[in-house]
Each structure stands twice: as structure tokens, then as C-alpha cells.
Amino acid sequence: MRIDMHHLAGMLAAAVIASVNGLAAAPASGQAIAFEVGAEEEGDIEPWGGGRRVTRVDLNSMIHLLDLDESQTSAATELFETYSAALRDASAKFNEWNQAWTKLNPNWWSDSDKEKEHQEKQKLYNEHLEKLRTKLLEDVQLLLREEQQANWERVERRMRRRETIAAASIGAASGARADLIAITEQVFAPDDVPSDVEPVLEQYELESDRAMKALQEWHEEWRTRWEERESEASELSQEEQMQLGLKFMREAREKSLELRDVNVRYLARIGAMLPEMQRDKMEDRFYRTAFGYAWMMGAARGNQVNAERAFAGAEKAGLTEEQRAQLAEIKKQYHRESRERAKKDAEAIMEQEEEFAKREITSLIDMMGAFDYMAIQKMTAERQRFEESVIERVRSLLTPEQIEKAGPPLQQETMPDLEFEE
The missing domain is CATH 1.20.81 (Receptor-associated Protein)
Structure with a gap:
């Protein structure tokens, strides 16, 4: 396989720009960048996609850490919803501008003057988001009693942890x-x-x-x-x-x-x-x-080869008491071996990362040689085979009718025949 060094250099530079600016890097094909603000699930970490943001996870942390009463919780939630609406509005405006800009300047990233103009607009967008964030946090603090103010530093630490991990x-x-x-x-x-x-x-x-x-x-x-x-x-x-x-x-x-x-x-x-x-x-x-990339299976098969999905499907398939007991034992063995594999893989990855930190990296070849990517691929392949073997054990417990009820991955997909009329 031939490595395009110029392309990889550009990707590295784009990654640096994205991380240090807290912005999504410009796509190589020149399509519009999307900065969308969507509803968050509990426990999700909001990635930096255009400045720091207060998320619903942060709001829940405030309610819990500050022990807000019902009235304070209602007021803080209302402030957050107002902030979120302003954030969505700002995102929509930036997207609209960015799409028009990209249409008029399809190769703007290769023109230093155009690139500078685009960066100035991104900076303006970020500054606006930061003002919205600051106002929300100041308004929430105005709701607090003196003893609650003493815990505000914990809220800041919690937000800093989420933002830093994302960045x-x-x-x-x-x-x-x-x-x-x-x-x-x-x-x-x-x-x-x-x-x-x-x-x-x-x-x-x-x-x-x-x-x-x-x-x-x-x-x-x-x-x-x-x-x-x-x-x-x-x-x-x-x-x-x-x-x-x-x-x-x-x-x-x-x-x-x-x-x-x-x-x-x-x-x-x-x-x-x-x-x-x-x-x-x-x-x-x-x-x-x-250690998600070592824990999960290869990207090619993704979530289609996942024992947890097989367990969930089997439990909805109308199991007998004997089948439930057998499934429980398979799950117990799976979780034990799964953790053992994860620990072993994590230790191997950490050892490689420590070795990488000690090396003198002067070229992209050095960078690529700092990790045993074949070993990582082997981990994911072994993980996939392990998941498939567990799925097969679950499948062997079920009747054809139960397998059909369970759905994928227990219900195997079949390739249609390729036939042509003479």
C-alpha cells in the first residue's frame, strides 16, 4: 500500500487546528461544516464543535451538586432552555452563513486570504457562544444561597473535566x-x-x-x-x-x-x-x-456482531426457564472473559503508549512505527471472533421460531441468489 505523505501531513495539520481551536476541521472536499446543537442523552460527553458549551449533563450536575430546591431547579432549567434556544439560533445562523460561503468559495482553504476571513467568522461565532455560556453561569449563580455558592467550584471542576476529556x-x-x-x-x-x-x-x-x-x-x-x-x-x-x-x-x-x-x-x-x-x-x-477501539469489534462489522445485542434479543424470544438459566450462565461467562480480555488489551495499549512517549519522533514513518498497528488489528479480530462464538452459543439454545423473534445478530442474514432469466 502506497502512503500519500502529503495527504497525511495535511490530515495531521487539520487535526491540530481542530483541537487547538476547538472547531471542526475543514473537510477536504470543501463541503459545508455543520455545527449542530442537538439534545443530549444522559451521561454523554459533548464534543467541542465550536467553543465551550453548557450541556444538559452540566445542568444535572448543578442540580445534584448544589442541592437545588424545586424552585431553584425550575428556574435553572428555564435559564438553560433559554440558553439552548440561543445556542441553536447561533448554530443555525453560522451554518447558513457557512453554506453560502462554501458555495461561493468552494476552495477557500487553499486561499490564505479567504481562509483568514473564514477563521475570523469562526472566531466571532466562538466568542458569541462564550458570551452565552458566561451569562447562563452567572444567572444560575444568582439563584444560589450562600452555602450553595461554596460548592460552585465543584460544578466548575465537573464542567472542566467534561470539556477537557472532549478536547x-x-x-x-x-x-x-x-x-x-x-x-x-x-x-x-x-x-x-x-x-x-x-x-x-x-x-x-x-x-x-x-x-x-x-x-x-x-x-x-x-x-x-x-x-x-x-x-x-x-x-x-x-x-x-x-x-x-x-x-x-x-x-x-x-x-x-x-x-x-x-x-x-x-x-x-x-x-x-x-x-x-x-x-x-x-x-x-x-x-x-x-479503550473503545480494542474493546469493540472491527469497524467493518461494527454493532452487528455484538453479544450484548444477542442477549437482549434472546430475552425477548419467549424463553423457557431452562433456557433462561442457560442464558444467564453464558452471560456470566461472557462478562468475566470479556473483562479479562479488555484488561489484557488495555495493558498492552498502555505499554505501547508509554514506549511511544519515550521515542524520538522526527518523521511520519517514526510516528506510524511507534505503535504496533498489526497487534491492534489482531485485538479487534480476536474480539470479533470471541463475540461471534458467544452469539453462536446463544443461537444454539433457541428454536428456529425463537431465533426469528430475537432478530439480528441471532437471526443471520442470508445473501440472495443471483439469477438471470435465459
Whole structure:
């Protein structure tokens, strides 16, 4: 396979621009960039797509951490809905402008003057979003009593954690892309977190916040440096773009290792304090979040080869008591082996990332050689085979009628015959 070095250099530079500016990079084909604000699911992390945003997850954190009463909750929710409407309006206006701009200037990113003009509009958009964000947070604080104000710093830490994790997606160490507090909230109801775990989570919050502040400050330094060189950025050669991208990704990996280590250390510490079922759930969510590409199957088959979907389908297929007992045993074995595989894969990935951080990276070839991509592909292939073997075990429990009720992936798709009339 021949590697297009110029194309890869451009991709690296685009990734740097996207991360340091907190914006979606311009698509190579020149189509309009979409900055859409949609409804969030509980626990989702909002990616940076045009400045910092307050999300519904942040609102729920405020309600919980500040112990807002019914009246305060209603007022804060109303403020948030007003903010969200303004955010959608700003997004729609920017999209409308951007689509018209792209139509009139289909190759604007290759024209330094046009690119600068576009960046100025993006900056204006970001500044407007930041003003909306600041006003919302100030208005919410006006609702608080004095004792609630004392906890506002926890709200800021929670928001900083979400924003930093989202911004750290480019080049960051795998284990840095997880938030143990969010994971704990997904495993336990707010009032069900064990009392001895809560002080450990508070320690984690403080220690991880220090690492996140350092990562955020580093991102800000890069953003400032980029803005200072913005006028000459379009004049950089392909080699200079490549070196810029390599430098950014190397530093991103180094800066995020501390956060990864905090996460791994506290995962083990909290897990040791939990009953087996809750510990397993926490580890499951952590590995899925932090090491997703090794945890999940190959991208080619995606969600079609997923034992969890097979379990859910089987449970809706009208099982007998004996079948339910057999399915429960398969699920138990699956989850145990799945976690063991995830831990092994995660350890291998972390070892590679630590080795990468020590290497002298001077070229894209060095960058590509810093990871054993064949080993990563082998992990995903083995994962896929493992999932398929579990699905086959579940399928063997069911009657043809039950398999039909269960649907995919238990119900296998068949290829139609290709026939032609003579």
C-alpha cells in the first residue's frame, strides 16, 4: 500500500487546528461544516464543535451538586432552555452563513486570504457562544444561597473535566478519555453510592482536576501559539505541517499520561471497595470508554456482531426457564472473559503508549512505527471472533421460531441468489 505523505501531513495539520481551536476541521472536499446543537442523552460527553458549551449533563450536575430546591431547579432549567434556544439560533445562523460561503468559495482553504476571513467568522461565532455560556453561569449563580455558592467550584471542576476529556481526543493517551465520576453515576443512583467510596471519589475529583488543569493550560498555550502564527500557517510547507502535527500529538500523549495514570489508579482503588457486580460494571464502562477501539469489534462489522445485542434479543424470544438459566450462565461467562480480555488489551495499549512517549519522533514513518498497528488489528479480530462464538452459543439454545423473534445478530442474514432469466 502506497502512503500519500502529503495527504497525511495535511490530515495531521487539520487535526491540530481542530483541537487547538476547538472547531471542526475543514473537510477536504470543501463541503459545508455543520455545527449542530442537538439534545443530549444522559451521561454523554459533548464534543467541542465550536467553543465551550453548557450541556444538559452540566445542568444535572448543578442540580445534584448544589442541592437545588424545586424552585431553584425550575428556574435553572428555564435559564438553560433559554440558553439552548440561543445556542441553536447561533448554530443555525453560522451554518447558513457557512453554506453560502462554501458555495461561493468552494476552495477557500487553499486561499490564505479567504481562509483568514473564514477563521475570523469562526472566531466571532466562538466568542458569541462564550458570551452565552458566561451569562447562563452567572444567572444560575444568582439563584444560589450562600452555602450553595461554596460548592460552585465543584460544578466548575465537573464542567472542566467534561470539556477537557472532549478536547483531549486528539493524540491523548487512551486511559485519559474517561471520567470515573461520570462512570460511577452510571453504575449507581445518586443516593446509592457507598459511603466509603464517596471520600475516595472526592480525592479523585481533586487529583484528576489538577491533571486536567495542566492539560487544559497546555491546550491554551497551543491555541495562543497557533493564533500568533495564524497569518503564516497557510504558508507552511508540507514538511512543516507534518512536523507541527507530530509535535502536537507527541505532546498531547505526554501531557495526558498523568491523567490516564490517575484514572487507572483510582479505578483499581474504587473497584476494590465494591461488591463484585458493581466493580464489574465500573470496569466494563471504563474499558469501553477509555479503550473503545480494542474493546469493540472491527469497524467493518461494527454493532452487528455484538453479544450484548444477542442477549437482549434472546430475552425477548419467549424463553423457557431452562433456557433462561442457560442464558444467564453464558452471560456470566461472557462478562468475566470479556473483562479479562479488555484488561489484557488495555495493558498492552498502555505499554505501547508509554514506549511511544519515550521515542524520538522526527518523521511520519517514526510516528506510524511507534505503535504496533498489526497487534491492534489482531485485538479487534480476536474480539470479533470471541463475540461471534458467544452469539453462536446463544443461537444454539433457541428454536428456529425463537431465533426469528430475537432478530439480528441471532437471526443471520442470508445473501440472495443471483439469477438471470435465459
